[in-house]
Amino acid sequence: MMKRTMAMTSLNGLEQVLRSDDVEGLKMSFFEMQHLYQSATREISTKLEILDDEFQVIHKRNPIHHMQSRIKSVKSIFDKLNRRELDISIESAKANLHDIAGIRVVCYYIEDIYMIAKMLTQQDDIELVKETDYIKNPKPNGYRSLHLVVKVPVFFSDGKEIVPVEIQIRTIAMDFWASLEHQLRYKTVDAIPPSVAKELQECADTIADTDMRMQRIYKTIEQFNYNTEE
Numbered sequence: 001m002m003k004r005t006m007a008m009t010s011l012n013g014l015e016q017v018l019r020s021d022d023v024e025g026l027k028m029s030f031f032e033m034q035h036l037y038q039s040a041t042r043e044i045s046t047k048l049e050i051l052d053d054e055f056q057v058i059h060k061r062n063p064i065h066h067m068q069s070r071i072k073s074v075k076s077i078f079d080k081l082n083r084r085e086l087d088i089s090i091e092s093a094k095a096n097l098h099d100i101a102g103i104r105v106v107c108y109y110i111e112d113i114y115m116i117a118k119m120l121t122q123q124d125d126i127e128l129v130k131e132t133d134y135i136k137n138p139k140p141n142g143y144r145s146l147h148l149v150v151k152v153p154v155f156f157s158d159g160k161e162i163v164p165v166e167i168q169i170r171t172i173a174m175d176f177w178a179s180l181e182h183q184l185r186y187k188t189v190d191a192i193p194p195s196v197a198k199e200l201q202e203c204a205d206t207i208a209d210t211d212m213r214m215q216r217i218y219k220t221i222e223q224f225n226y227n228t229e230e
């Protein structure tokens, strides 16, 4: 295992700290690690697609609007290990970073979020490692989503590996706010001024209120259909 010896901000920085004959090997191992996490992402995505399809068959609607997945780039992995002053190694990345593989699941209604989370985490090959409910406890800036870290086994020719995947589950409305807030934050050179932060937070509350109203409308319609079908 290699000890961190100096500040690094990029792959080029890495080259300066490593002996030249190590560089290619280490980069290669990180690319192989990405394949491992890519495979774990596929396992989870398939499970979610199966749940979504089954719900469609039974209830004639999909709970999942869309999903996105991403694997942290090798550079971002290095940068994060570096920022947290951790060893730059495969072992260190695997042990310390739980968001190398990430899936974002965008649902129609708030209750779909909890249903999907429950159905996934009760599967007997899935281990729930961490759950943070930013819907019941929104972040001070107004951010809402349910965050899970789960571990899933991935089978290869020479055995299996248990791999963590970070899952963010949110409604279309929560995703709308988070996407715009993310973009605004990147556009702002300095910190967002307090008055703007307050307004953003108020928008998040308004959106959350609308989310609940839409869910009530859905329930009303569902009940109406149920009564007229009888």
Ligand code: GTP
Pocket: 099, 132, 139, 141, 143, 147, 168, 177, 178, 179, 181, 182
């Ligand atoms: P990190 O190591 O920084 O990922 O810490 P963490 O895992 O404790 O982070 P957290 O659960 O707070 O957030 C993980 C991810 O959720 C982020 O990478 C974003 O994609 C998303 N997220 C969290 N907070 C916000 C927010 O305030 N705004 C937006 N737009 N996205 C957020």
Ligand code: MG
Pocket: 099, 166
């Ligand atoms: Mg994270």
